[in-house]
Amino acid sequence: MTDTRTQILEKSYQALRLHGFQGTRADKVILDLGITKGALYHYFPSKLDLGYAIVDELIMPRYTRLWLSLDQFEGNPADGIIAQLRYLISMSSEEEVRLGCPLNNLMQEMAPLDQGFQQRLQHIVNVQREAIGSALKRGQQAGQIRQEIETDPSAIFILSSLEGSYSIAKALQQREIFETSLQTLIQFVQALKT
Amino acid sequence: MTDTRTQILEKSYQALRLHGFQGTRADKVILDLGITKGALYHYFPSKLDLGYAIVDELIMPRYTRLWLSLDQFEGNPADGIIAQLRYLISMSSEEEVRLGCPLNNLMQEMAPLDQGFQQRLQHIVNVQREAIGSALKRGQQAGQIRQEIETDPSAIFILSSLEGSYSIAKALQQREIFETSLQTLIQFVQALKT
DNA sequence: TTGCACATACCAACTGGTATGTATATCTTT
DNA sequence: AAAGATATACATACCAGTTGGTATGTGCAA
Numbered sequence: 001m002t003d004t005r006t007q008i009l010e011k012s013y014q015a016l017r018l019h020g021f022q023g024t025r026a027d028k029v030i031l032d033l034g035i036t037k038g039a040l041y042h043y044f045p046s047k048l049d050l051g052y053a054i055v056d057e058l059i060m061p062r063y064t065r066l067w068l069s070l071d072q073f074e075g076n077p078a079d080g081i082i083a084q085l086r087y088l089i090s091m092s093s094e095e096e097v098r099l100g101c102p103l104n105n106l107m108q109e110m111a112p113l114d115q116g117f118q119q120r121l122q123h124i125v126n127v128q129r130e131a132i133g134s135a136l137k138r139g140q141q142a143g144q145i146r147q148e149i150e151t152d153p154s155a156i157f158i159l160s161s162l163e164g165s166y167s168i169a170k171a172l173q174q175r176e177i178f179e180t181s182l183q184t185l186i187q188f189v190q191a192l193k194t
Numbered sequence: 195m196t197d198t199r200t201q202i203l204e205k206s207y208q209a210l211r212l213h214g215f216q217g218t219r220a221d222k223v224i225l226d227l228g229i230t231k232g233a234l235y236h237y238f239p240s241k242l243d244l245g246y247a248i249v250d251e252l253i254m255p256r257y258t259r260l261w262l263s264l265d266q267f268e269g270n271p272a273d274g275i276i277a278q279l280r281y282l283i284s285m286s287s288e289e290e291v292r293l294g295c296p297l298n299n300l301m302q303e304m305a306p307l308d309q310g311f312q313q314r315l316q317h318i319v320n321v322q323r324e325a326i327g328s329a330l331k332r333g334q335q336a337g338q339i340r341q342e343i344e345t346d347p348s349a350i351f352i353l354s355s356l357e358g359s360y361s362i363a364k365a366l367q368q369r370e371i372f373e374t375s376l377q378t379l380i381q382f383v384q385a386l387k388t
Numbered sequence: 389t390t391g392c393a394c395a396t397a398c399c400a401a402c403t404g405g406t407a408t409g410t411a412t413a414t415c416t417t418t
Numbered sequence: 419a420a421a422g423a424t425a426t427a428c429a430t431a432c433c434a435g436t437t438g439g440t441a442t443g444t445g446c447a448a
Contacts, residue, residue, distance in 0.1 A: 004427080020303060023216050026404065037405080038429050047404065098306055107365035108302040109214060112292055118367065125365050156362060156371060157355065157378035164358020168350060171301040171319050173312065177350060184351035188382060198394080220438065231439080232395050241438065389448100396443075403436070413426070418419100 005043045007033055013054050017099050020109045021051050021117075048116065055106065055120045063103050063124055067131035077139035078193045081132060081158065082186050088162070089182050097178050100170040104163045129155050136192070146194050154192065161185045199237045201227055207248050211293050214303050215245050215311075242310065249300065249314045257297050257318055261325035271333035272387045275326060275352065276380050282356070283376050291372050294364040298357045323349050330386070340388050348386065355379045 002010075011033050015024040026047055030040050044050040066084055073080030099105075103124060110117035133155035139145030162185065169178035196204075205227050209218040220241055224234050238244040260278055267274035293299075297318060304311035327349035333339030356379065363372035 019307065020214070020216065022214065023307075025402085027402080036429050038409095039427075041405070042427060100302060100306070104361055105302050107361055108294060108299050111365050111367065112294070113213070113217075118365075121365050122367070125362060153374045153378050156375050157359075160358035160362045160375045161351065161355040162358065163361045164354035164356065165351075167298055167301060167357045167361065168319060168354045171305050171312075171315050173305065173316070180347045181350050181354045184347050191385075219436085221436080230395050233393075235439070236392090236394060392445105392447085394444085394446105397441090399438105399440080401437080401439105403434100405435105406433080407431090409428105409430075411426105411428085414424080416421100416423075418421085 004035065004039055008035075008040055008043060008050070009053060009057060012050055013058050013102075016051075016054060017102055017105070020105065022109065024051075026050075048114070051110075052116055052120065055117065055124075059102055059106070060120070060124055064127045064131075067128045070131050070135040073135070076144040076193055077135040078145060078189050080135060081189050085162070085182055085186055085189070089179050092175055092178055094175045097166070097169045097175040098173055101163060101166040104166050107163075125159065128159055132158055139192075144194060145192055149192055158185065158189065161188070198229065198233055202229075202234055202237060202244070203247060203251060206244055207252050207296075210245075210248060211296055211299070214299065216303065218245075220244070242308070245304075246310055246314065249311065249318075253296055253300070254314070254318055258321045258325075261322045264325050264329040267329070270338040270387055271329040272339060272383050274329060275383050279356070279376050279380055279383070283373050286369055286372055288369045291360070291363045291369040292367055295357060295360040298360050301357075319353065322353055326352055333386075338388060339386050343386055352379065352383065355382070 008029065011029050012024060015029055019025075024047075026037075026040060030036060040050075044053060066087070070077065070080045070084070073083070103121065106117065107121050107125075111121055112118075129152070133152045136145055136149070136151040136154055140147060140149075140151065145151075162182070165178050165181035165185065168181060169175065202223065205223050206218060206220075209223055213219075218241075220231075220234060224230060234244075238247060260281070264271065264274045264278070267277070297315070300311065301315050301319075305315055306312075323346070327346045330339055330343070330345040330348055334341060334343075334345065339345075356376070359372050359375035359379065362375060363369065
């Protein structure tokens with residue numbers, strides 16, 4: 001039996017995936033969990049704080065770890081990036097794609113609406129960008145990545161294409177579209193090699 | 195003086211851009227417009243129908259025209275696509291980027307939640323995909339686009355990267371990011387040429 | 389005088405949030 | 419170690435405000 005706080009966090013995360021933050025109903029969460037408002041507001045002072053906790057404790061670690069691990073990759077960094085993209089393809093279930101990337105969803109919904117969300121999501125993207133960018137830079141220094149490419153814009157483009165692939169696949173509600181799009185992205189990354 | 199229906203439509207569209215569909219408050223719209231519920235519900239049987247009308251009458255035409263016009267473009271279709279991407283860069287204000295692409299926003303928010311939205315947004319994306327895909331195919335037949343590339347996956351990738359660029363730029367709240375990312379996309383499209 | 393284009397008044401359901409109560413665990417003092 | 423004091427982890431009841439939506443009235447043009 002997991003503790004109540006964790007239960008609230010994970011059930012809210014599920015709701016967030018399905019309905020977005022604004023669409024998430026605190027009442028529904030506690031009803032589903034068979035607890036009461038007292039419990040929820042004991043752990044989280046407000047709905048907004050619950051949202052922040054979901055980002056900090058669930059989304060942030062998951063979505064930075066993937067790219068931070070590029071640090072440990074030996075060999076051409078482009079292959080490291082490709083390996084992670086392939087991993088994302090293998091992880092992408094029909095359900096996953098239908099609901100879209102949680103990070104992407106939340107950025108779209110909350111970035112312009114709330115500073116707290118905006119700062120947190122900005123931080124996650126910057127960590128990702130930094131991780132990919134510095135991996136590419138290391139590759140350049142090792143002569144594995146073409147000198148003429150600009151590492152930071154390339155990192156941004158890779159992230160953009162990745163999130164965009166989630167978007168389009170979600171719009172068309174087809175996992176296959178996600179795979180197709182990522183495959184083209186992999187070719188792009190491949191072309192960064194010397 | 196524009197007619198009431200149009201006023202409702204456009205004010206709701208503004209609200210939609212700021213707060214999403216679920217976050218759009220019908221009460222606020224009529225208050226801002228200085229009209230009453232009677233007027234709103236006279237023209238739109240429900241909030242959902244109002245949302246559909248926004249997509250059908252405002253978003254759909256705007257976001258298909260841009261790519262359908264590739265049909266008229268003479269010369270290498272890749273240059274036609276690049277011209278449209280450059281146009282989007284020139285059109286992108288700080289405000290625009292902060293709020294994100296309306297099409298993208300709506301896809302993220304409503305595609306998994308409502309069939310009506312889903313079908314409409316799916317249709318828009320398919321029109322865009324078809325337009326870009328067939329432009330590339332024409333280019334191949336004219337020997338202007340490399341034979342080995344697959345036109346449809348490339349079209350999907352271009353759209354993904356475009357929407358993703360909006361996403362990331364919105365998350366980071368920086369217009370410059372959008373421009374940087376699209377610049378890399380332009381290089382990708384450039385590389386499709388023979 | 390009929391029908392369209394609204395206005396007014398109202399509602400039921402829901403929303404996040406609060407005030408207060410209480411059982412149980414933990415710490416402190418004797 | 420017993421007893422009291424205090425903190426934790428919830429439950430219950432409730433609220434003020436908001437939501438989309440409806441039923442009905444009314445002025446005005448054709």
